[in-house]
Amino acid sequence: QVQLVESGGGLVQAGGSLRLSCAASGRTFSSYAMGWFRQAPGKEREFVAAISWSGGSTDYADSVKGRFTISRDSAKNTLYLQMNSLKPEDTAVYYCVVASTRVIVTAIYEYPYWGQGTQVTVSS
Numbered sequence: 001q002v003q004l005v006e007s008g009g010g011l012v013q014a015g016g017s018l019r020l021s022c023a024a025s026g027r028t029f030s031s032y033a034m035g036w037f038r039q040a041p042g043k044e045r046e047f048v049a050a051i052s053w054s055g056g057s058t059d060y061a062d063s064v065k066g067r068f069t070i071s072r073d074s075a076k077n078t079l080y081l082q083m084n085s086l087k088p089e090d091t092a093v094y095y096c097v098v099a100s101t102r103v104i105v106t107a108i109y110e111y112p113y114w115g116q117g118t119q120v121t122v123s124s
Contacts, residue, residue: 001026002024002025002026002027002098002113003024003025003026004022004023004024004096004097004098004113004114004115004116005022005023005115005116006020006021006022006094006095006096006115006116006117006118007020007021007022007023007118008020008021008118009094009118009119009120010119010120010121011121011122011123012086012120012121012122012123013122013123014086014087014088014122014123014124015085015086016086016122017082017083017084017085017086018083018086018120019080019081019082019083020036020080020081020083020094020096020118020120021078021079021080022034022036022078022079022080022096022115023076023077023078024077024078024079024096024098025077027098027113029074029077029098030053030074030077031053031102032053032098032099032100032101032102033050033051033052033053033098033099033101033102033103033104033105034050034051034072034079034096034097034098034099035047035048035049035050035051035070035096035097035099035104035106035111036048036049036050036070036079036081036094036095036096036097037094037095037097037108037111038090038092038093038094038095038120039092039093039095039117040089040091040092041092043092045095045108046061047061047106047107047108048060048061048064048068048081048094049061049064049068049070049081050070050099050104050105050106051070051071051072051079051104052102052103052104053102053103054102055071055072055074057103057104058070058104059104059106063089064083064090067083067084067085067086068081068082068083068084069081069082069084070082079096081094083120086120086122087122088122088123088124089122090120090122091120091121091122092119092120093117093118093119093120094117094118094119094120095114095115095116095117096114096115097111097113097114097115098111098112098113099111099112100112
């Protein structure tokens with residue numbers, strides 16, 4: 001069974017940092033693009049960041065560019081999201097996702113595998 005387990009969420013003050021991790025198992029995830037989505041209360045899930053199968057390409061939502069960094073360690077089957085200069089509007093449940101492609105995609109339907117999510121709360 002495919003399993004994605006996120007960790008690293010929590011409560012942080014505005015301007016602070018958090019690092020999310022996602023441990024993947026049950027599939028050769030190194031062959032597929034991976035990413036992060038988030039869902040704030042009362043809003044739809046939105047794309048945050050994605051990384052290609054090789055780690056050579058990344059993409060970010062405009063709202064997080066320059067503040068968030070996505071990376072992966074294929075040997076450990078682990079995905080990361082370093083979040084700096086956090087803002088209250090970053091408050092959401094963050095989901096680790098695996099794509100059905102090798103290249104970066106941003107559409108939600110391109111990601112068939114989802115973790116359970118980890119809560120990130122940024123206080124003002």
